[in-house]
Amino acid sequence: GQQVMQIPQYQHVQEGEDFxxxxxxxxxxxxxxxxxxxxxxxxxxxxxxxxSGEVKKQKRLTFQFGEAKKNSSLHITATQTTDVGTYFCAGxxxxxxxxxxxxxxxxxxxxx
Amino acid sequence: xxxxxxxxxxxxxxxxxxxxxxxxPISGHTALYWYRQSLGQGPEFLIYFQGTGAADxxxxxxxxxFAVRPEGSVSTLKIQRTERxxxxxxxxxxxxxxxxxxxxxxxxxxxxxx
Numbered sequence: 001g002q003q004v005m006q007i008p009q010y011q012h013v014q015e016g017e018d019f020x021x022x023x024x025x026x027x028x029x030x031x032x033x034x035x036x037x038x039x040x041x042x043x044x045x046x047x048x049x050x051x052s053g054e055v056k057k058q059k060r061l062t063f064q065f066g067e068a069k070k071n072s073s074l075h076i077t078a079t080q081t082t083d084v085g086t087y088f089c090a091g092x093x094x095x096x097x098x099x100x101x102x103x104x105x106x107x108x109x110x111x112x
Numbered sequence: 113x114x115x116x117x118x119x120x121x122x123x124x125x126x127x128x129x130x131x132x133x134x135x136x137p138i139s140g141h142t143a144l145y146w147y148r149q150s151l152g153q154g155p156e157f158l159i160y161f162q163g164t165g166a167a168d169x170x171x172x173x174x175x176x177x178f179a180v181r182p183e184g185s186v187s188t189l190k191i192q193r194t195e196r197x198x199x200x201x202x203x204x205x206x207x208x209x210x211x212x213x214x215x216x217x218x219x220x221x222x223x224x225x226x
Contacts, residue, residue, distance in 0.1 A: 006154075031212060042203060042217040043155065088154050092212070098168040100145070100215065102154035 003027065003093050006103035014111050019076040021106035023089035030092055032065055032072045033100070038085040043102075046074075046087075081110050114138075116218035118204050124224045125194055133189040133221045137206030144187050145215060146179055147203040155203055161187060194225045 003026045013019055023032065031050045035043035047056055049065035049072060056063045062075045076083055086105040093101045117136040125131050137144050142163055147155035157171040164184045172178070176194075181187040191198055201222050205215040 033214070035215075042219050043205075043215075044217070045214040048214065090154075098160040098162070099157040099171060101157060102147075104152075104154045107152075 004089060004091060004101050004103040006089060006106050008106055009104065010107050010109070012109045012111065013079055015081060016078050019079050019083070019108055021074050021087050021089075021108075023072040023074075023103055025070045025091055025093065027093055028069045030069075032069075032089055032091045034063060034072075034074055035088045035090060035102075036085050037088065037105070041085075043088060076108075079108070079110050081112050084108060084110050116204055116206050116216050118202075118218035118221050120221055121219060122222045122224075124226065126226050127194060127196060129194050129225075131191045131194055131223065133191075133202050133204075133223070135187045135189070135204030135206075135218060137185065137187070137204070138216055139185075141206035141208055141216070142184065143207040143209065143213075144181060145205040145207070146187070146189050147205065149201045149203055149220070158189070158202075191223075194223075196225045199223055199225045 005024045007022050033048045034046040036046055037043045047063050052069050053067045054065040060077045064073045086107045088102050088105045090100045090102040119134045144161040146158040149155045159179045160168040161181045164181055176192045178190045201220040203217050203220045205217045207213045207215050
């Protein structure tokens with residue numbers, strides 16, 4: 001089963017409201033990646049976090065990697081309709097394994 | 113090519129048939145992944161190639177699934193004796209440096225088994 005958990009599964013907001021999705025891993029991660037998938041589209045890379053406690057910003061998006069490197073969050077300030085989609089976190093779960101394991105995603109819908 | 117190319121984009125087949133799905137990665141990318149995505153779920157890892165060899169095939173659900181990458185570029189995912197539960201979008205991704213780097217996904221091949 002999934003070893004990377006995301007909450008919430010769904011989030012509906014009014015345009016202009018903030019949005020946060022949380023990602024938790026059962027094991028320590030060497031890095032965590034975030035992807036966005038628009039409805040009907042494919043996952044598109046947003047960012048990678050590597051360091052413990054790292055915070056990175058992309059315009060209205062703020063990404064954080066936990067101190068223990070087992071959790072991460074994505075926060076969007078003042079959502080816009082272009083933010084609609086599903087946000088996935090992904091990490092290499094097993095030391096030495098090559099696979100990137102994805103969370104089940106948080107689907108964001110926005111009321112304009 | 114400019115991005116990861118997958119063919120066919122849609123495949124409808126009958127239960128028990130054999131299907132092949134093709135992935136043409138970004139030129140120069142040595143790492144290639146196959147994922148499967150069901151509706152409302154995250155991509156589920158199937159297999160990872162580094163060059164020509166399958167470095168990790170632990171995600172293949174059973175021996176009906178097989179993938180090859182004979183020349184270290186194009187890969188084919190092969191599914192024998194398809195079952196209705198195999199219906200999903202099969203995503204291919206490539207990367208320069210494997211799981212430590214950004215994955216570039218193709219548009220996917222939607223497989224429907226009737």
